[in-house]
Amino acid sequence: MKRLLRIDASANPSSSVSRELADQFESNWKQNNPAGEVYYRDLSIEPPNHLSPQILAAMFSPEPTVEQQALLTKSVELIEELKSADTVLVATPMYNFGIPSTLKSYFDHIARAGLTFQYTEQGPQGLIEGINAVAIVSSGGDYRQPPLDSMNFVDGYLKTIFGFMGIEDVTLIHAAGLAMGEEQAKKAKQEASEAIQKYFKTIEETLFRW
Ligand SMILES: Cc1cc2nc3c(=O)[nH]c(=O)nc-3n(C[C@H](O)[C@H](O)[C@H](O)COP(=O)(O)O)c2cc1C
Numbered sequence: 001m002k003r004l005l006r007i008d009a010s011a012n013p014s015s016s017v018s019r020e021l022a023d024q025f026e027s028n029w030k031q032n033n034p035a036g037e038v039y040y041r042d043l044s045i046e047p048p049n050h051l052s053p054q055i056l057a058a059m060f061s062p063e064p065t066v067e068q069q070a071l072l073t074k075s076v077e078l079i080e081e082l083k084s085a086d087t088v089l090v091a092t093p094m095y096n097f098g099i100p101s102t103l104k105s106y107f108d109h110i111a112r113a114g115l116t117f118q119y120t121e122q123g124p125q126g127l128i129e130g131i132n133a134v135a136i137v138s139s140g141g142d143y144r145q146p147p148l149d150s151m152n153f154v155d156g157y158l159k160t161i162f163g164f165m166g167i168e169d170v171t172l173i174h175a176a177g178l179a180m181g182e183e184q185a186k187k188a189k190q191e192a193s194e195a196i197q198k199y200f201k202t203i204e205e206t207l208f209r210w
Contacts (some may be wrong), residue, residue: 001037002033002034002035002086003036003038003083003084003085004026004037004039004068004086004088005041005085005087005088005090006022006026006028006040006089006091008040008041008042008044008088008090009043009092009093009103010043010092010100011073011094011100011102012093013044017093017138017175017189018093018136019138020112020189021091021136021138021173021189021193021196022136025136028197028200029200032200033210037087037158038070041106043100046105047102049109050073050101050119051105053065054071054079055072055075058071058072059075068125073080074109075112079112079115082110082116082128084133085184087131088131088134089133089164090133090134092135092136092137092154093136093138094138094139094141094152095153096145097151097152097153097200098153098157099153099154099158106166107130110165111164111165116165116166117166125166126164126167127166129164131166132170132171132190133158133167133168133170134170134171134173135158135171135172136192137154137158137174137176138175138178139154139176140179140180140181142177142188143176143181171199173190173192173193173195173199174188174192174195175188
């Protein structure tokens with residue numbers, strides 16, 4: 001059975017563009033995978049804790065005590081959930097040029113040596129296999145082209161952190177320029193919606209070839 005892990009990071013519960021596009025993605029995914037299962041995380045409602053001295057010590061302890069194991073429960077749960085997915089969908093706004101801090105906390109809990117990556121003589125090696133990631137990124141401005149691309153700390157970060165854990169197949173879908181006037185906002189949503197349709201069309205074509 002196929003599994004989709006959907007993670008929403010927008011703190012806007014009602015008129016969020018990234019959530020609306022993620023709804024479209026989820027609905028297309030369900031059509032393609034009628035027997036599939038969707039895991040859902042809303043980081044605005046249940047944000048993982050910021051790393052504390054206690055959590056950090058537990059993460060790096062060679063033999064965690066019972067108390068330390070309890071502190072790592074969330075991290076272990078999030079890692080197992082991610083590893084059991086086939087596709088992870090992250091729907092995120094750009095906040096202050098980067099990802100929301102809740103999503104950063106999520107990655108702080110899942111990027112763990114020995115579990116999702118390891119250091120080798122050749123450098124770091126990701127330990128997650130067989131998963132692809134899709135990130136729907138909404139932003140008020142449009143930072144996809146120079147010179148503004150140097151202010152975009154979302155796209156590169158998402159590709160890097162997923163790749164670091166072994167998830168090299170990362171598709172970025174942008175709804176960019178949502179605060180640049182009504183016409184641009186409409187165009188941005190339309191482009192993102194078409195990119196989602198294209199994503200599923202490509203999957204169908206690949207399956208057909210097999
Ligand atoms: C706290 C906050 C910070 C933001 N920072 C940026 C930013 O740095 N660059 C930008 O282009 N848009 C920024 N925006 C605009 C959001 O990226 C934009 O409204 C986006 O649509 C929000 O996603 P959502 O509709 O899914 O909630 C910010 C919005 C908020 C609420």
